[in-house]
Amino acid sequence: MLQSDPNIAHSLGADLRALRKARGLTLQDMANALGRSVGWISQVERDLSEPSITDLRHIAAKLDIAVSTLFRRGAAPAREEGYVVRSGARRPIGSRTAGLVEELLSPDLTDDFEMVHSTFEPHSEIADAVTRPTQEVGYLISGRLELEIAGQTFAIAPGDSFRIRGEPFRWKNPHDAPAVAIWVIAPPVY
Structure with missing residues (x-):
């Protein structure tokens, strides 16, 4: 089960990890589909590496989502992050x-x-x-x-x-x- 810790600011990497897991895909599955290494996928999911727009398009296609899903519209104030969506x-x-x-x-x-x-x-x-x-x-x-x-x-x-x-x-x-x-x-x- 996916768990959410409200003390952790959620990120693109956390969302990608959650979507990958919800679809039953492994890091190796994603790496194979994207022509990237497992290490690179892991770094993206931990926000240690920033994917390009092209990478995001390929990731979105593999996850069967619109690429716009991966972008936030507006940043929440720090105290609201993870709690409130205006x-x-x-x-x-x-x-x-x-x-x-x-x-x-x-x-x-x-x-x-x-x-x-x-x-x-x-x-x-x-x-x-x-x-x-x-x-x-x-x-x-x-x-x-x-x-x-x-x-x-x-x-x-x-x-x-x-x-x-x-x-x-x-x-x-x-x-x-x-x-x-x-x-x-x-x-x-x-």
Whole structure:
């Protein structure tokens, strides 16, 4: 299990390590995929070596995340680091494909779960079902959403919550207003 120590300022290296482990990849797997040494990967994860933008693109591709996920929007004051994420300092995550805008609400990716703010733009949908080795719970704040989970379709309204446990799912917002949801995902996938 991933553990978070609130006394330690989390970093790019810590996030990379957490994402690698959440995907069941070893240092050797990453080294092989990137054409780098295990030592270099280890140094990056311990913040002893700084990867180039090209390296980050390759790492993001191997971890199946958007490269923007690896960058922080705004630095938190030292006493808030690891505790508070201000609304203007959320990290964008995901790829923004299909009209979905996601921001990380968790301070970093080093916990056993991540919390995500998701905005489903009007008249948007994901074409293909997604299956992830996760447990996810969502809560719809505003708008309306159609969810298909394991072949069943559900109309989700504000105040409704839902759970997905490794099942294939799709979403659709056929309405004129955005739908906004909070998701908790374990283990972290972004």
